[in-house]
Amino acid sequence: MKTATLSAEAPPATAAAPETLKPAASKAADGVWAMVGRANLRPVLVGFVSIALFVLVWRFLTVNRIDLYVRFMNVPSPDDVLESAKTALSSAQFADHVLMSCRRILYGFTLAAVVAVPLGLLMGRFKLLSEIVFPVAEVMRPIPAIAWVPMSIMLWPTNEQSIVFITFLGSFFPILLNTLHGMANVDPVLVRAARCLGASEAATFREVYLPATLPQIFTGLTVGMGVAWVSLIAAEMISGQFGIGYFTWEAYSLVQYPDIALGMITIGVLGLASSWAIRLIGRLAMPWSAK
Amino acid sequence: MTAVSPLPADVPAASPYADRPKGRIEITDFSLRYDGANGPMDAVSDVSLTVEPGEFVSIIGPSGCGKSTLLNALAGFLKPTSGVVRVDGKPIEGPSADRGMIFQQYSLFPWKTVRQNVEFGLKMKGMEASERKRAARTLLGLAGLLPFENHYPDKLSGGMKQRVGIVRALATGPRILLLDEPFGALDAQTRLIMQQILTNMWQRLKISVLFVTHDIDEAIFLSDRIYVMTARPGTIKAEIAVPLPRPRQPAVIMSSEFLALRRGLMSLIREESLKAMGGEINADALLGLGANFDGHDLSRAL
Known part of the structure; x- marks a missing residue:
């Protein structure tokens, strides 16, 4: 032993x-x-x-x-996929697809986090704001990001912007709702304790509401990251010219079946890596919750 | 483990306690009414009480008598429907670090280490980081908590959390300490030790304390005076002085003076607790508890 x-x-x-x-x-x-x-x-x-x-x-x-x-007659075997992975990994084109998708995720997701987290915090603190935003959010929320594709293409001047917008929409609502939920569950005793120690309204927000909500915010970010990938791939398959979603769909059109599986596996790995990254950031941001 | 090293007799001039012998609480004709399900309800009505500077006063009463309401008004979270709450002659306008508060629920910030928790009030005052770190370390050292300064509250026992809570409330140098059943969640042994720590700190800092509890022994052991409150709506039923000499040792609870006070308080509280329970238990039911079945035991009689 x-x-x-x-x-x-x-x-x-x-x-x-x-x-x-x-x-x-x-x-x-x-x-x-x-x-x-x-x-x-x-x-x-x-x-x-x-x-x-x-x-x-x-x-x-x-x-x-x-x-x-x-x-399973037309499904590529692992050997075929490995073979096509070898060629793909040595080609700059494949790397471009991956980088393109990652960049869209980074923009869309970051934008969503930057807007949804402060909005959720403020909505949790100020009832009127919540009463204004909540009905609109509730109507928009059930619309899947993919249903936004045609509207998005009309809205934005470039294809690139509309894809980022769809990624943004996908991750926006999970982040917003989780932040709101976290704000609703802040322990009122902690708020009172802070006030008794002389904390102003702004200081209470920064020192109590924000850290108390962080765990829920990170839950929202993790969920949001997952939905961001779902939305991105859908958008790329429909309207993209680059990106790993486009790569996968193109492989089907060009009857390059091993590339379909390669695209899928790549999406899986990228999704896994990005949610792992969020969890890592979460652990760094919340050292007190480490077991 | 909980021994507090004695403070040097001459408190340094930099101490926030050096030049402030004040901290007089004055509650006059305090009433608080709120809108309940069945129309307006009186939580507290016509309470007047005072705490002299440096005095330790307890409020004791059945649950729901509005003890906590009074404390919350003093802390600045509630405005009375009528009456005035004054500290050193000034009406209270909101929460302030002048009045430290300790809650029954552990209210340490889980995302701050023990030291950061103690530093919080000083940070709110705008004290510089290195200075408040030194101040917090000094206070934690006095309370014997220095080895835990970098722990998160999660890792501490209930008693330790509450000690940190007390240190945190005292760090800003309040004139008044308000405690809302602070030891209610602790086991009996820890509670005794915490009571000693609290008396010790109070005596050395010369601040006024208003302590809410429903534990009679605790109230007698700690207080100079005790206010007994009635069941809802809460009013002051009696004011009892506790003439026991200080410093009080744990053995004081065996003294005849202590027991006499205890007996008196018990009967006062009992009446009110029965009233507070309303229809749940009436005098007949209590008589029933002592019913005699001609020497047979109850199970036989049934």
Whole structure:
């Protein structure tokens, strides 16, 4: 047992509680690594096995051209996809598609966050503003971003702007609603405590409402990032000339089936990486919530 | 673990407490009415009370008697329907760091470390970062909390959170400390220790304290005077002086003076608690609890 050295040093049970609160750097570090080793190794291993199994099943179905009502005859095998990935990764064109999509996400999503977070905070604080904005938001919210494509093309001078706009719309509402929800759940005792300590209205907003709402804001950002990708890909497939969504759709039109799968996997990886990035920023922004 | 190192007798001149012997609370004819489901309700009516500078006064009463309402008015969160709340002769106009408040719910900011929590009031006063850090560290050192200065409140026990809360409220040098059942959520042992810490701080800082509780022992142990409130609408039913000498040791609760005070307060409170419960328990029901079934036990009689 790896923790044997730790438990041997541990003081008697009565003194154990305060002991755990003291910063015991070296001992704690050993313990943490032992825990990481034990707790994280298994899920990682299982994860690898699970993905390997998925690829194996995919390979089996496609190589043998299985036809069980669902038809796998034209579906590219993992080997085909790997092959097309090799060519794609060495071509500048593919990288351009990826970069284009990333740039649109960055613009659309950042814009949505910059508008929706302050708006949500202010709506949570000032009832009148909420009463004005909320009805409009409620009507707009159920409209899927893809339904905005024709309108967006009319609204904006360039194709590029309309795609960014659709990405913006997709992530805007989840961010706004989560921020609002977070504001509604701020503990009133904390607000009163701040006021008793001499905090002005502005200081209370900055020091209490904002940090108290941060966890919900980051939930909104994570959800918003997911919806941003959904909206972006849809918009690119319909009206794009570049981007990974366009790449995927074009592959279908040009009967380059392995590229379809390559496009899909790329979208998956990009989506995963961006939500992982948000979670990382969240952890940096909220050190108190670290377990 | 909770021993507080004694403060040097001569408090440095820089201390916010050095030149302020004031902190007189004066509540005159205070009434508060609010619109309930069945029309306007009187939460508190015609309460007058005073706390002299440096005095420790408790308000005790059944739940829902408006004790907290009074404190919230003093803190500046509520405006009385009629009457005046004055501190040092000036009517209260809103919350201020002059009146520190401690709540039953732990009200530390979870996103701030212990030290940042203590620094908060000083930051609001515009004190420079390095200066307020030093001030907060000094206070935390006095309270024996320095080893935890970089912990987030999440990691602290309930008693420790409340100690940080007290230190935080005292950091800005308030003239008055308002406590709303601050130890209500703590276990009995921790509560005793917290009471000692509070008396200790109060005696050294010479501030006025208004302490709301429903715990009779706590009120007697801590206070110079106790106001007993009636059930809703809350009024002052009695004002009781506690002549026990200070400093008080925990053993004082065994003394005959303490027990006599306790007996008196118990009967005052009991009447009001029964009234507060309204139709739930009447005198007959209580008689029933002591009913005698000719020597048989209750289960047999049933």
